[in-house]
Amino acid sequence: DTEVTQTPKHLVMGMTNKKSLKCEQHMGHRAMYWYKQKAKKPPELMFVYSYEKLSINESVPSRFSPECPNSSLLNLHLHALQPEDSALYLCASSQEGSSSYNSPLHFGNGTRLTVT
Amino acid sequence: GDSVTQMEGPVTLSEEAFLTINCTYTATGYPSLFWYVQYPGEGLQLLLKATKADDKGSNKGFEATYRKETTSFHLEKGSVQVSDSAVYFCALVGQAGTALIFGKGTTLSVSS
Numbered sequence: 695d696t697e698v699t700q701t702p703k704h705l706v707m708g709m710t711n712k713k714s715l716k717c718e719q720h721m722g723h724r725a726m727y728w729y730k731q732k733a734k735k736p737p738e739l740m741f742v743y744s745y746e747k748l749s750i751n752e753s754v755p756s757r758f759s760p761e762c763p764n765s766s767l768l769n770l771h772l773h774a775l776q777p778e779d780s781a782l783y784l785c786a787s788s789q790e791g792s793s794s795y796n797s798p799l800h801f802g803n804g805t806r807l808t809v810t
Numbered sequence: 811g812d813s814v815t816q817m818e819g820p821v822t823l824s825e826e827a828f829l830t831i832n833c834t835y836t837a838t839g840y841p842s843l844f845w846y847v848q849y850p851g852e853g854l855q856l857l858l859k860a861t862k863a864d865d866k867g868s869n870k871g872f873e874a875t876y877r878k879e880t881t882s883f884h885l886e887k888g889s890v891q892v893s894d895s896a897v898y899f900c901a902l903v904g905q906a907g908t909a910l911i912f913g914k915g916t917t918l919s920v921s922s
Contacts, residue, residue: 698853736899736912737854750909784853798844799910801853 697721698802700785706808709775715805717768717785726768727799728760729784737784743768775809782806812837812904816913823890823920831885831916833874833900841902843867843876843883844910848897857885857898890920 698719707713717726725744729737742750743762757779759771768785782804790797817832835841842861846854858867863878872887883900900913 700853734897734915734917736915739909742909786853798856798859799854801846801855803851803853 698785698787698800700783700802700805702805703803704806704808706810707772707775708810709777711775712771712773714772715770715783715785715807717770717802718766719787719800720766721787721789721800722765723787723789723800724765725788725790725797726762727786727788728758728768728770729786729801731782731784731804733781741770772807775807777809780807780809812841812902812911814900814902814911814913816898816900816916818916820917820919823918825892825920825922826889827920829885829887829890829894829918831898831900831918833883833885833913835881835883835900835902837881837902837904839905840878841904843874844901844903845872845874845883845885846899846901846912848899848915850896854899890918892920892922894918895920 701716727742728740731737739752740754741760746762757774761769784804785802786799788797788799813836815834844859845857847857848854858869860867860876863876866875874883874885897915897917899915901910
């Protein structure tokens with residue numbers, strides 16, 4: 695079982711909907727990440743939170759809005775998405791403030807998002 | 811910038827065959843190297859890692875050795891099982907502790 699829990703597992707939404715993806719970890723990790731993964735491709739980094747502050751935003755469109763309410767929770771708010779945003783959204787955490795050899799990433803199983 | 815190159819897949823093997831998935835990297839200094847595995851319908855799991863030259867990472871019968879001289883981190887397993895069918899990603903973190911950089915992934919399919 696993964697130690698990073700993501701909900702929901704599947705989400706179908708229309709282009710005018712507002713929805714949120716949730717991620718939770720209880721390993722005491724201080725960095726949390728959102729990745730987007732298209733089929734048969736490697737994950738692409740979207741956002742990094744380090745000590746509950748946004749430290750990296752990889753030029754992600756504003757229709758994706760991250761939030762880190764506390765050190766255990768990470769949300770991704772979705773609004774006015776496009777069909778090309780359909781993908782697997784993966785949350786990850788690591789012990790330290792940045793990914794390093796002493797602090798590998800722990801991934802959740804992802805949310806499969808379909809935008810209609 | 812830093813990058814990872816993996817062999818193109820898919821790799822199709824019979825059960826108990828020997829597996830090699832090639833991975834080479836480009837990076838300044840001494841990156842840390844990882845293999846992640848993604849089983850169907852799941853997220854990525856760390857399979858093994860190596861943090862300095864000549865280190866050998868191992869887990870679940872898989873091994874990879876950090877070769878500085880050839881900038882390689884090839885994944886090997888002596889006898890694959892059907893349950894090893896998955897996508898394998900080679901990845902690195904640069905010496906400056908930058909975000910994880912993935913290779914394109916190699917799909918392994920093992921048949922009985």
